[in-house]
Amino acid sequence: MSTQTDGPAAERRLGEDLLVVDGLQKHFPIRRGLLQRQVGAVQAVDGLTFSVRRGETLSLVGESGCGKTTTGRLLTRLIEPTGGRIQLDGRDISHLSTSDMRPLRRDVQMIFQDPYSSLNPRHTVGTIVGAPFRLQKVQTENGVKKAVQDLLELVGLNPEHYNRYPHEFSGGQRQRIGIARTLALRPKLIVADEPVSALDVSIQAQVVNLLEDLQNEFDLTYVMIAHDLSVVRHVSDRVAVMYLGKIMEIADRTSLYERPMHPYTVALLSAVPIPDTSRRERRERIRLQGDVPSPINPPSGCRFHTRCWKAQEVCKTTEPALVELAPGHQAACHFPENAA
Amino acid sequence: MSQNPEDALAAAAEPRPAATGSPFLQVRELRVHFPTDDGVVKSVDDLSFSVDRGRTLGIVGESGSGKSVTSLSIMGLHKAGTARITGEILLDGQNLVGMNPDRVRKLRGKRMAMIFQDPLSAMHPFYTVGTQIVEAYRIHNPVSKKVARKHAIDLLDRVGIPNPTSRVDDYPHQFSGGMRQRAMIAMALSCDPELLIADEPTTALDVTVQAQILDLIRDLQQEFNSAVVIITHDLGVVAELADDIMVMYAGRAVEYSSAADIFNTPQHPYTWGLLSSMPRLDRERTERLQPIKGTPPSLINVPEGCPFNPRCAYAGTNGNLSFTVRPEFRDVGGGHHIACHLGAEDRMRIWDTEIRPKL
Known part of the structure; x- marks a missing residue:
């Protein structure tokens, strides 16, 4: 607004x-x-x-x-x-x-309350945010990695953190990761x-x-x-x-x-x-x-x-x-x- | 903790009667550091405050600001060997830092008690609520089980549990969240403690139940004239309860004053940030919230100079001062303490022209 x-x-x-x-x-x-x-x-x-x-x-x-x-x-x-x-x-x-x-x-997508339990600790941010593309078999123009990095940037995270794991982020940043995943398929x-x-x-x-x-x-x-x-x-x-x-x-x-x-x-x-x-x-x-x-x-x-x-x-x-x-x-x- | 040289000092000082007029709880230059593989976590670093009988101190801060670590050190609940605690915690004149754990145990529950955030994990699921209150009471009072049970029922009644004679035999899972919180308050009050520490007592509760619990804590304090420390991240809760407020950031106090001062004329940029970032029901709806930029610092690498400088909009006002010199926590008039390099005029001007109009 x-x-x-x-x-x-x-x-x-x-x-x-x-x-x-x-x-x-x-x-x-x-x-x-x-x-x-x-x-x-x-x-x-x-x-x-x-x-x-x-x-x-x-x-x-x-x-x-x-x-x-x-x-x-x-x-x-x-x-x-x-x-x-x-x-x-x-x-x-x-x-x-x-x-x-x-x-x-x-x-229809969902954002969850607890940013600690809603992200798989064994997956990188790239895998988590890219999962919707893979599950829905969506073709992205410049590959999934580029799409994920755009999403991370959109929610205010550093796109270079693509390969990090959830535990490396604070609660607020994790919630942003969850939001990026939600937005992936518009x-x-x-x-x-x-x-x-x-x-x-x-x-x-x-x-x-x-x-x-x-x-x-x-x-x-x-x-x-x-x-x-x-x-x-x-x-x-x-x-x-x-x-x-x-x-x-x-x-x-x-x-x-x-x-x-x-x-x-x-x-x-x-x-x-x-x-x-x-x-x-x-x-x-x-x-x-x-x-x-x-x-x-x-x-x-x-x-x-x-x-x-x-x-x-x-x-x-x-x-x-x-x-x-x-x-x-x-x-x-x-x-x-x-x-x- | 045990090899602390102040152990001997504390023992020597113990028979000293409480000096009349001195605060019931006095914390001086408290430091709680945790050595880890990555470095020393300075959870609490040079913290001083005091609370009188009959007064309520609100400690406000974000997660990681050191507020819970402070309360656990007062209660002596840090595991010996993991935390390095220095400074003084004087409870009615007795220094708790370095005191023999057995002696702290005798004080805990009797002279000081704590209400935890999550009653489901603070209560034992295997024992009935009554058993747990009775246990706490009988440790400090040589009474029969029957008398103690009567006392437990009275307490449950006092904190507003309906039908206490039968509910005393219920297990914690049979209580709703609000009732469990009341039961825990009953347990904390079982020996009429003189110091009550409430760590986020209402965070897990609904607003209607929160209002009931806050009323209860206020009534009980008036009844028992105890010193209360309430720890929360919710400025609304401290505004309801506290006489004085201390705002913590990165293990230090950044502002301390009467509750009215903190809300009417706050002087530290962090407090301004907290006030502007929360939506308020008592004001016109603002189009946009004004968050504090960035995130709280790691307590292993606290920023040089003022710990708040990376997130502070006014950090450059006094040249390089904020980035190099740690601001002293000092009285700026009328008992209002802040740790900030901004001059008095700058603070007044910024609050009046930039912050207050946007709240």
């Missing part, structure tokens, strides 16, 4: 939908006993509906166990959904077989699972800026999975807040951060520590009690009612639908805040 100064990203790009997700569901079976009978299911993702436009960044946020990582793995089809549909560029990829999925892997959609949370503050900013530059240069579409709400505000065009496998609220960035409607979003935002000592006393903080309930037995009605301070009888019995309460701003709550 360095080259653009005119307004938020959502206004300047008006792409059509690249990714459409409808009622997406993933239940992991729990099996017990000699016959491995299914006795229940972890409802990791339970009915997600959203779409991502070309060139846009959508972030999924929520506490651990809310299903955001499972969603990322469903979108990249590393796992198969138990219900619902995923459409990429107009094509239904929800139940494609491994071999049918393979050609599409070019279009994907349309990148799913980034906590891409900067393992990095130091000063390095975090470098990688965030790099991701933004690459998005502008190649018109990339990102689905970011993150828990740091300050970073999410910085990088996203739209944000979806998840809780126990469902979307509680989805809106464009400004609207979500300035006028959060779901009590859960309000609570999350109020819990973020602010680096300003003068605000320590004045802050109004909503304290959520306890932990996220188990996704094996999610609460009835609204899943958030057990921790919500606005909960009433209706919240325990009726599940609120995700409805548009303001233009481009959807929330699933019986008693939304900031609603007109």
Whole structure:
């Protein structure tokens, strides 16, 4: 976003939908006993509906166990959904077989959280970043080595480090290697699972800026999975807040951060520590009690009612639908805040 | 550690009662060096600070800045023979550097305790949570198992574990991340320690749980009037908790002052860099983050002169000084310490005109 100064990203790009997700569901079976009978299911993702436009960044946020990582793995089809549909560029990829999925892997790539475990320690950087070309049998104009060196330069690494091993690099540099590998085949959609949370503050900013530059240069579409709400505000065009496998609220960035409607979003935002000592006393903080309930037995009605301070009888019995309460701003709550 | 000549000194000084008014924890010219095949890793190099009872010191720095090594040396947890520790760590007047490990063990848990970052690896998976708290308590207190168990239940209740009478018999894996962190805090508090060191206590937790744990640490400190050292890379966390803040870089302190000073009038370029590189929810969204260029230095080859000079935008301001002379860590007024060659006027001008407007 360095080259653009005119307004938020959502206004300047008006792409059509690249990714459409409808009622997406993933239940992991729990099996017990000699016959491995299914006795229940972890409802990791339970009915997600959203779409991502070309060139846009959508972030999924929520506490651990809310299903955001499972969603990322469903979108990249590393796992198969138990219900619902995923459409990429107009094509239904929800139940494609491994071999049918393979050609599409070019279009969907993933950036992983941990730059230490996501790079094979026994391969050189050249082998790691060049692997997508070999696996997809892509011919490069001047050979794979040249292509890899161009990629390394693109992400801010020294192309001469082609023959080094991952352990010779710092965490931030490793994350850049992972990004270079992701970009090799010029994907349309990148799913980034906590891409900067393992990095130091000063390095975090470098990688965030790099991701933004690459998005502008190649018109990339990102689905970011993150828990740091300050970073999410910085990088996203739209944000979806998840809780126990469902979307509680989805809106464009400004609207979500300035006028959060779901009590859960309000609570999350109020819990973020602010680096300003003068605000320590004045802050109004909503304290959520306890932990996220188990996704094996999610609460009835609204899943958030057990921790919500606005909960009433209706919240325990009726599940609120995700409805548009303001233009481009959807929330699933019986008693939304900031609603007109 | 054992061949340290200060061993004898420490033993001689031991019966001395704590001088009233002197800080509870005082670290003087601490150096922790690790000899390796590639050279000596100077993890902590000439570090001095102190913490009073009832106060909270926040130590901020990136990975490799020496903050965790500092806390481990205070707790006496470095393996003898691998680390070369010199300087003084005075806990209520007693020097811990070179002290007999058995005597440090008697202090650890009782007078000083630590909360670790990752409770899953800090707790033993084979024993119940209750057993582990009971063990810590009974080592320092001659009480029956029954009394100790009662104490463990009280503690779990105090740190906010629901249904403590039954949860006391659970294993760590049966607890959620936030509950494990609470259980570890309960364990650390079992003997009412006077010094509590929290090393990244909330880094592995979600924001809502982080807020609960920070509240808990703050409440407990007020209740027990202990000295707290909180080590973190998150400036937001120290802003919530700390009275004073020390910023570390490459094994040294680069800035030290009250928390309000650090956030309102920081004077070291590294602190400026940290503040400008983080996105903030309390400000207008900036179009672009301002990262610190480069990466932290290797602690085997710390740069000549100011260790921060390769990454500092103002390194050339005073001729060659930053590249040749190590800046002294000095008081620049009102207890605000920095290690920087920039003159007072330059610092004020840069902060007011270049840094603050961009935050």
